[in-house]
Every structure is written in structure tokens, then in C-alpha cells.
Amino acid sequence: MRTAPLSRADIADLADRVGGPVALPGDAGYAAECATFNLLTPVHPAVAIGASGADDVRAAVRFAAERGLPVAVLATGHQMARSAEGAVLINMSRMGAARVDPERRAARVEGGARWRGTLDEAGAHGLAPISGGSAGVGVVGYHLGGGASPIMGRRHGYAADHVRAIEVVTADAEARRVTASSEPDLFWGLLGGTGNFGAVTALEFALFPVRRFYAAGLHFAGEHMARALHAWREWACGLPAEMSTSLAFQRALPAMPEPLRGRFVMHLRFTSLGPRDEAERVLEPMRRVAPALMESAGEQPYREAVSLFLDPPGPFPWVERSGMLRDFPDEAAEALLAVAGPDAESELSLVEVRRLGGAMEGPPAVPNAVPGRDAGWSVLGIGGGDAGKAALFEEQLNTLVGALAPWTSDERMPNLLGAREGATPQALRAIYGHERYDRLAAVKKRYDPRNLFRMNHNITPAHHVDGARPKDS
Ligand SMILES: Cc1cc2nc3c(=O)[nH]c(=O)nc-3n(C[C@H](O)[C@H](O)[C@H](O)COP(=O)(O)OP(=O)(O)OC[C@H]3O[C@@H](n4cnc5c(N)ncnc54)[C@H](O)[C@@H]3O)c2cc1C
Known part of the structure; x- marks a missing residue:
């Protein structure tokens, strides 16, 4: 060493x-x-x-x-x-270019590109990527960990499902252009295996003809949260795939709109890729559940999609935990209220439940290693803003995860894994599932036998006994 x-x-x-x-x-x-x-x-x-x-x-x-x-x-x-x-x-931050080919409905981005550039380039042609809730997140990192879009995911699947080619420098320092047919195992492993198989210098993926979409947000105060959560849970189960929703308990987020700044609120987000009148008709029952403190609704360009999710405006200290839920019954909603609702002593900045399902449940359009496809819901907890409270946030995140454990699936998308999660091969094996992990470890052995790319949620090459350190680390 x-x-x-x-x-x-x-x-x-x-x-x-x-x-x-x-x-x-x-x-x-x-x-x-x-x-x-x-x-x-x-x-x-x-x-x-x-x-x-x-x-x-x-x-x-x-x-x-x-x-x-x-x-x-x-x-x-x-x-x-x-x-x-x-x-x-x-x-990779200097390698940030994004180029769009409107004829092929495809984008090619460099290894350090952020979503902002791709959203702008694609938007200029009336096209949209399967982007996430933040314009500042890296496009490549997002795809390598799955890519769950809060707006496009239920209609089209994970972002990784629509990748066409990956340019990657593998551990032998060779630059390869990998497609599902040229090197199927490496292509499969890169998409879901996070940064384990090389440094990706460029990525090509499909875009979709979406110019505008409908977005609505309802903010509820403490006394209405329980009723709204239970009603939302049932309502969300019946949505068609072009409609998506999430619900978040928010405490003092840095980007909260002015009238709500510093308040504890529950934010219901709803989006639709379909016609506006149909979206409004579907949302109406949720509007009637309880009076909202603040409401926003209307069509907007897809490139502004991220404004709904209150991304921190600049570098920010936070800890996070996430999970995927097989199911989110009444009892799970009660458990969530007990640890994150108005009567909980939680200081977490955000606790969000997202409805997954739709195309995210089906088989991927191109083969990839993204786990957790049978989960119907995801949950994310974030404690942030005050670095001095990191230990307290960790404790409260543990409480959150523990409360939802009866409904949590072992497998989950790697993108929202916290820094301390998946730290051992055994833990990662559970997150990927045995069969998928074994195949990933075999691909790792072939392309990175010395485990050079291990500063990540690390899949160890197949010849290492689980838990053993690579020879030359
Ligand atoms: C505010 C916020 C909102 C988010 N919203 C969503 C969402 O809606 N859906 C979703 O699925 N995820 C979401 N995420 C998670 C996000 O997709 C992951 O955290 C992703 O890994 C971030 O990649 P990055 O490149 O920005 O980060 P980095 O910290 O730079 O990279 C993370 C890891 O990704 C790998 N990586 C990144 N780029 C490359 C590359 N070019 N080559 C090889 N490996 C690379 C490396 O292992 C690196 O350690 C969100 C995260 C945040 C903070």
C-alpha cells in the first residue's frame, strides 16, 4: 500500500x-x-x-x-x-459541453456536463431529456446511478434505459466507445454500476419531444398534513403514467419561496406531460382535501422543470438517506407522520416520498444494471444547512429509515445512496440483489481487475472474497 x-x-x-x-x-x-x-x-x-x-x-x-x-x-x-x-x-468539470442532434433526437454530453446545459440545448429544439430534480447535478453521474426523473420517469423509465453510447476510459487507460451491441457486459455494468468501470468522457442518450408540461404545487400547513398525506397516498396510486407526483415535508429549505421561508410545510408536487385540462381535472380532488397555504399551477417550458424541487442555490452541507418502498399503505403513512410530521421532533430539512411505478417498473429499453425496479415508491430524507448538526441529522435519518423498514425493499437505485451507505461489499450486494451483484463483480474483474476505480460505492472484482481488500490498495 x-x-x-x-x-x-x-x-x-x-x-x-x-x-x-x-x-x-x-x-x-x-x-x-x-x-x-x-x-x-x-x-x-x-x-x-x-x-x-x-x-x-x-x-x-x-x-x-x-x-x-x-x-x-x-x-x-x-x-x-x-x-x-x-x-x-x-x-471533469471542464468537460461540460452538451450537443443536441434534433434529427436523431439525441444528445451527446461530455463527462462533466450538468443538466442546465442539456436542458437549454434540448429545449431550443422542443426536446427534453429524462432529467432529475436539479439543474446542477452531473448528467453522466445521474445516468450511471440509474436516473429517476420526477417528471419523465413514469412515462419513459429510468434515464439509463435510453442511453445509446458511452465513451469511457477503462482501467487499462484505453478509450472505448461502448454500445449495447459492441461490449454488452461493460455497457450493462456502466449503467447502474456508478463509477466502478471507468471514467466516462462522453455519453449519448435519447431525447423526447416535450416542449411544455403542466406543473402544480400545493403547500399544506401542519394541521392538514395527516389528512392530505392519506388522501395523496390513495390518489397517487391511480395516476396514469404521464402524470407524476411526490410529497415532501420541508423545514427551512434555503430556496423556499418568501411567504413560506422558515415555516414547516408539506409540499405536494404534481406534473403532467398530457393536456392541461386533463391534468387540472385529475388534480382537483387533491385541491379539495384541505386549504393550501400557497398554490402554484400552470404550464411551463420543460427546461424550467427543476424549479419545482427547490435545489440548494450553491454548495451546501447535508447528509442523506434514501430507500425504496415495495408498498406505501396507510400504516406506512402513519409511521412516516410519526417521525417526520407536525408532531415529530424532527429537524430534517426534507423528507420526500415519490410515486414511482409506470415504465420504471417494467424491463429497461436497453439492458442495464439499475436495481430496484419493482419498487412502487421512493423515500428520501435530507438533513442540511448546519454542518454542526450532522450527527443529529444522521440519528434522525436512522429513525426515519427504521420507521419505514417494514415496507422497504433491499434493492434500490444507487443514485441516492448516502456517503456512508453501501460501504461494504455485503451491503452493496443487498442493494443490487445477488444475481446482479455477481454479474457486476464478474464485469469488474474483466475490466478493472486491480480495482483502480474504487473511490465510489465499490463493487469488488469477482476474484476477491467479499470484504477482502484488493491486493494493491
Ligand atoms: C439536489 C439533488 C437532486 C437530485 N435529484 C435526483 C433525481 O431527481 N433523480 C436521480 O436519479 N438522482 C438525483 N440526484 C442524485 C444524483 O443523480 C447523484 O447524486 C449523482 O451521482 C450525482 O452525480 P454528479 O456527477 O453530479 O456528482 P459527483 O459527486 O461529481 O459524482 C458522483 C459519482 O458519480 C460518478 N461519476 C460522476 N461523473 C462521472 C464520470 N464522468 N465518469 C465516471 N464516473 C462518474 C463517480 O463515481 C462520482 O464519485 C440528486 C442529487 C441532488 C444533490
Whole structure:
């Protein structure tokens, strides 16, 4: 195991080869390359490389492979699962281009692209990607962990289901263009296997003809929460696939609209890809359940879809836990109210339940390793804003997860795994399911036998006994 810090001489050749900066701890520029969006998941690599293109990525991976060092990849720093201690960090943020081909209804984005650019480029042609609830999240990281869209998912499935090609630098420092037919195992494993199989330099995926969509939000005060939650639960089960909904208990989120700032509210979100009058007719029963503190409703361009979900406006400290629920019966709603509702002593900033189902339940359009497809609901808890309360938030997140355990499925989408989750092969095996994990471990053995890409929710190569460390780590 190499522990000695890298010297300037060690990196001299690498610094000559790559177009972007190469920084050691203490160098000006090191902190900027290591900056994460989640301030509670800092990274401290042995060297940080700001990649300006696929050749830089190849040079960085070759440098790591020659020295037996692990590789960490950072695009936006929304979900850094490990601190990258001793690793070669590849910062992809300079590789942010997004190009849209309206004829083929497809986008090609570079490895560090954020959703904002793709939403704008696609929107200019009346097209939409299967994007998530945040414009700042990385497009590639989102696809590699599944990609559950709160608006498009029930109609079209996971984002990973619509990937056409992946350009990736694997552990042998080779650049490959991988499709479902050219290298089926690697393609399958990359989509769902998070960053375990290489550094993705570009991704191509399908777009859909969606110019505008209908969005509504209802905010309920404490005294109406129980009634609204129970009514929502039943109502959400009957929605057609083009309609989606989630419900969130929100406490002091930084992006709360002014009249609600600092208040504890329950936010019901509803969207539809269908005609406006039909959406309004379907929403009407929920409007009558209880008076709303604030209501918004209307059609909007798809590129503004993310405004519904109150993304933190800038880097922010938070801890999170998530789960997928097989079912969300009355008893589960009561359990949720007890730990997150108006009478709970919770300080969590957000506790959200999303209705999944629709195309997210069916088989994927292209084969991939995204687990948790039979879950009907997802739950996400976030404690954020005050880094000093991280331990308290962790405790309250444990309480939340424990309360919903009777309905939780073992398998779940990797995208919302917290930094401390899936930390052992045994835990990850449960999250992926045995059969899928065994196949992932076999693909890992073939493409990354020394487990260079292990600064993530790590799938260990098949020849390692579960729990054992790779030989050269
Ligand atoms: C506010 C917010 C909203 C979200 N909404 C949704 C949502 O609606 N649906 C959903 O499915 N998820 C959602 N997520 C989760 C998000 O998709 C994951 O956290 C995703 O991993 C973030 O990727 P990133 O590149 O932005 O983050 P990073 O921290 O930069 O990357 C996370 C990990 O992804 C891998 N990775 C990223 N880029 C590459 C690459 N180019 N090559 C190889 N590996 C790479 C690496 O292992 C890296 O460690 C949300 C997260 C946040 C914080």
C-alpha cells in the first residue's frame, strides 16, 4: 500500500502531458479542483487533475495504473462517496459541453456536463431529456446511478434505459466507445454500476419531444398534513403514467419561496406531460382535501422543470438517506407522520416520498444494471444547512429509515445512496440483489481487475472474497 505523498518530480511528466492543471496538496488550485457541492463530503486526493479532454483522462488513468493508485472521478461533487485519500482525482468539470442532434433526437454530453446545459440545448429544439430534480447535478453521474426523473420517469423509465453510447476510459487507460451491441457486459455494468468501470468522457442518450408540461404545487400547513398525506397516498396510486407526483415535508429549505421561508410545510408536487385540462381535472380532488397555504399551477417550458424541487442555490452541507418502498399503505403513512410530521421532533430539512411505478417498473429499453425496479415508491430524507448538526441529522435519518423498514425493499437505485451507505461489499450486494451483484463483480474483474476505480460505492472484482481488500490498495 502506497502512503508516501507524491512529489513534484513524480508528477512532472504528467503535468507536461495534460492540458488542464495538475495540483498537489498545498498547491494553489488544489482546493478548487477538489471542491464538492456537498460540503460534508470533502475529498483529499494525492493529486488532482483538471481534465480538459479524453486524452487528459487517459493520461491520468495511466499515471494511476502505473503506480497502483486508486482513481476518483469528480464531476460536480454532489455524491462523493469516499474521501479519495491517496487517490488520483480526475476533475471533469471542464468537460461540460452538451450537443443536441434534433434529427436523431439525441444528445451527446461530455463527462462533466450538468443538466442546465442539456436542458437549454434540448429545449431550443422542443426536446427534453429524462432529467432529475436539479439543474446542477452531473448528467453522466445521474445516468450511471440509474436516473429517476420526477417528471419523465413514469412515462419513459429510468434515464439509463435510453442511453445509446458511452465513451469511457477503462482501467487499462484505453478509450472505448461502448454500445449495447459492441461490449454488452461493460455497457450493462456502466449503467447502474456508478463509477466502478471507468471514467466516462462522453455519453449519448435519447431525447423526447416535450416542449411544455403542466406543473402544480400545493403547500399544506401542519394541521392538514395527516389528512392530505392519506388522501395523496390513495390518489397517487391511480395516476396514469404521464402524470407524476411526490410529497415532501420541508423545514427551512434555503430556496423556499418568501411567504413560506422558515415555516414547516408539506409540499405536494404534481406534473403532467398530457393536456392541461386533463391534468387540472385529475388534480382537483387533491385541491379539495384541505386549504393550501400557497398554490402554484400552470404550464411551463420543460427546461424550467427543476424549479419545482427547490435545489440548494450553491454548495451546501447535508447528509442523506434514501430507500425504496415495495408498498406505501396507510400504516406506512402513519409511521412516516410519526417521525417526520407536525408532531415529530424532527429537524430534517426534507423528507420526500415519490410515486414511482409506470415504465420504471417494467424491463429497461436497453439492458442495464439499475436495481430496484419493482419498487412502487421512493423515500428520501435530507438533513442540511448546519454542518454542526450532522450527527443529529444522521440519528434522525436512522429513525426515519427504521420507521419505514417494514415496507422497504433491499434493492434500490444507487443514485441516492448516502456517503456512508453501501460501504461494504455485503451491503452493496443487498442493494443490487445477488444475481446482479455477481454479474457486476464478474464485469469488474474483466475490466478493472486491480480495482483502480474504487473511490465510489465499490463493487469488488469477482476474484476477491467479499470484504477482502484488493491486493494493491
Ligand atoms: C439536489 C439533488 C437532486 C437530485 N435529484 C435526483 C433525481 O431527481 N433523480 C436521480 O436519479 N438522482 C438525483 N440526484 C442524485 C444524483 O443523480 C447523484 O447524486 C449523482 O451521482 C450525482 O452525480 P454528479 O456527477 O453530479 O456528482 P459527483 O459527486 O461529481 O459524482 C458522483 C459519482 O458519480 C460518478 N461519476 C460522476 N461523473 C462521472 C464520470 N464522468 N465518469 C465516471 N464516473 C462518474 C463517480 O463515481 C462520482 O464519485 C440528486 C442529487 C441532488 C444533490
